Amino acid sequence: MTVTFLILAGVTIVGMAAAMSLRNLVHCVLSLTLGLVGLAGLFLELDAQFVGFTQILVYVGAVAILAMFAVMMTRGAAQQQESRPTSVRISGVLIAGGVFLVLAWAMCHGLMTLGAPVQPEAEVKQIGVALMRSYVLPLEVIGLLLTAALIGAGVIAMEEKRGAR
Amino acid sequence: MNGSVRMAGTADQIFVLVKQWLMGYVPGALQPLASAVLSVVPVLLVFPLLFAITTVLERKGLGRIQNRYGPNRAGFFGILQPMADGIKSLTKEDIIPRSADHLVHLLAPLLLVVASFLVYAVLPIGRNMVIANLNAGVLFFFAIGSMVELAVFMAGWSSRSKYSLLGAMRAIAQMISYEMPLVLSAVVVIMAAGSLSTVTIVTMQATYTGIWPHWYVFTPWGLMGFVLFMIAATAESNRSPFDLPEGESEIIAGYYIEYSGFKFALFFLGEYLGMFATSAMAITLFLGGWAAPFSFLTWIPSYIWFFVKLLALIMAFIWVRGTLPRLRMDQLMNFAWKFMLPMSLVNILCAGVWHFMAAGFVRWVVVAVLVAGTCYLLSQRLKRGKRVAVRTYRFAS
Numbered sequence: 001m002t003v004t005f006l007i008l009a010g011v012t013i014v015g016m017a018a019a020m021s022l023r024n025l026v027h028c029v030l031s032l033t034l035g036l037v038g039l040a041g042l043f044l045e046l047d048a049q050f051v052g053f054t055q056i057l058v059y060v061g062a063v064a065i066l067a068m069f070a071v072m073m074t075r076g077a078a079q080q081q082e083s084r085p086t087s088v089r090i091s092g093v094l095i096a097g098g099v100f101l102v103l104a105w106a107m108c109h110g111l112m113t114l115g116a117p118v119q120p121e122a123e124v125k126q127i128g129v130a131l132m133r134s135y136v137l138p139l140e141v142i143g144l145l146l147t148a149a150l151i152g153a154g155v156i157a158m159e160e161k162r163g164a165r
Numbered sequence: 166m167n168g169s170v171r172m173a174g175t176a177d178q179i180f181v182l183v184k185q186w187l188m189g190y191v192p193g194a195l196q197p198l199a200s201a202v203l204s205v206v207p208v209l210l211v212f213p214l215l216f217a218i219t220t221v222l223e224r225k226g227l228g229r230i231q232n233r234y235g236p237n238r239a240g241f242f243g244i245l246q247p248m249a250d251g252i253k254s255l256t257k258e259d260i261i262p263r264s265a266d267h268l269v270h271l272l273a274p275l276l277l278v279v280a281s282f283l284v285y286a287v288l289p290i291g292r293n294m295v296i297a298n299l300n301a302g303v304l305f306f307f308a309i310g311s312m313v314e315l316a317v318f319m320a321g322w323s324s325r326s327k328y329s330l331l332g333a334m335r336a337i338a339q340m341i342s343y344e345m346p347l348v349l350s351a352v353v354v355i356m357a358a359g360s361l362s363t364v365t366i367v368t369m370q371a372t373y374t375g376i377w378p379h380w381y382v383f384t385p386w387g388l389m390g391f392v393l394f395m396i397a398a399t400a401e402s403n404r405s406p407f408d409l410p411e412g413e414s415e416i417i418a419g420y421y422i423e424y425s426g427f428k429f430a431l432f433f434l435g436e437y438l439g440m441f442a443t444s445a446m447a448i449t450l451f452l453g454g455w456a457a458p459f460s461f462l463t464w465i466p467s468y469i470w471f472f473v474k475l476l477a478l479i480m481a482f483i484w485v486r487g488t489l490p491r492l493r494m495d496q497l498m499n500f501a502w503k504f505m506l507p508m509s510l511v512n513i514l515c516a517g518v519w520h521f522m523a524a525g526f527v528r529w530v531v532v533a534v535l536v537a538g539t540c541y542l543l544s545q546r547l548k549r550g551k552r553v554a555v556r557t558y559r560f561a562s
Contacts, residue, residue: 056311057307072322
């Protein structure tokens with residue numbers, strides 16, 4: 001565990017924790033972004049440049065902005081005062097703890113069976129070749145799905161306009 | 166590296182040699198740190214200095230275009246104007262609105278300037294002169310560039326002012342719309358060079374046939390890509406004619422209206438640094454980076470060529486700003502989604518056709534017809550249903 005890893009892990013955990021615990025929704029989105037930047041830093045520390053930069057490009061450049069827009073367009077950044085009932089909180093903690101335990105078990109188990117980690121090769125070129133040769137069909141299907149979603153969003157926005165007239 | 170240093174001549178490599186000489190005095194354990202400092206500090210000095218010079222040049226140039234003098238009081242020909250501006254912005258009161266979100270209000274200009282400086286890490290300023298030669302350099306540039314949007318949003322939202330918020334909304338809508346053509350128009354170069362590394366892209370262009378260079382701008386798809394990239398870069402840096410986010414006559418100063426003093430200067434600095442960075446990226450991708458325009462001019466040091474090209478693009482920016490009126494919001498969006506985006510997609514297709522056809526005259530004609538035809542059809546579609554005529558001015562003529 002190097003110093004950079006500790007710093008990046010700290011940034012990620014603090015950002016994510018703040019995203020869950022802050023009151024103001026815009027602050028939540030901003031700290032979520034901080035956590036995602038930390039995650040991108042962790043990818044970069046593992047020499048996965050492509051994944052790390054894509055993480056920043058997609059999550060910081062697009063998803064964070066989208067989340068901001070969603071927050072502002074729906075209910076504004078007004079502070080939420082209502083507190084949730086205790087039963088909801090307890091079940092939330094239980095579910096989160098359960099998921100954490102399962103993930104931690106899987107990770108420890110995987111580490112034990114894998115043995116010494118092998119440095120994977122993830123050059124940009126290899127990712128490109130893999131996407132265009134072996135995984136070209138899934139790529140196209142995802143592209144089709146996203147295009148359909150885009151057109152659908154456009155249609156929904158149009159319908160609303162027509163109804164208002 | 167040593168071999169290429171010797172090959173290129175001392176004048177060309179003077180900064181690299183000075184760095185190597187200085188590194189000789191640094192003890193082994195501190196070498197990585199010293200190397201980073203010696204690479205980063207010159208960039209942190211040169212580009213803000215260029216920003217200072219550009220502010221004078223811009224105000225002078227705009228003044229000339231608008232039939233007035235521009236700044237001419239501070240120093241000889243107003244050359245000390247940036248000093249005066251700097252002192253003014255440092256000594257002004259730093260006002261934060263009472264209802265503002267203090268932390269986010271403070272962080273927004275810092276994030277903007279940090280992100281604007283970070284992208285310089287992958288820009289090759291001269292031969293062997295780049296801070297970090299990343300495998301995915303171009304991707305790094307666009308990824309960090311997208312952080313600017315977040316800073317703009319933070320500034321607009323945290324100020325708790327309707328003009329700030331409107332300006333931020335406009336800015337983000339514009340930046341998201343034009344980011345796609347910006348990235349897609351760069352894809353053609355990545356396809357041709359077969360690499361995401363900025364250094365490799367420049368090296369590929371630094372060869373000559375006879376006296377003519379192999380810049381990507383001298384191909385049909387390269388020319389179209391360059392034009393699309395520059396238009397999108399103008400929109401990304403919120404400059405006229407895409408200056409709706411800060412249109413003075415509509416929303417005063419847009420997202421940074423509630424900033425004063427040095428924070429306002431930081432916004433200004435960030436905006437200009439972003440403009441330089443995207444110009445430098447356009448130079449790297451299409452105009453051969455630090456390569457000389459003719460093979461008999463290679464004796465002039467590479468960094469001089471880089472800055473000559475950069476200044477030429479800055480001049481073009483100033484010229485455009487002084488010439489074109491501001492677009493309307495619907496024109497802006499129509500142009501982005503109905504012209505820029507399809508055009509850049511077709512351009513990628515054209516680059517593919519170019520790649521698979523045999524080199525020669527036929528390839529030139531086919532790809533040029535494809536690019537020009539698509540451009541014509543798209544612009545006709547954009548013009549459909551609109552009355553377009555030369556405007557006559559009653560009193561000017």
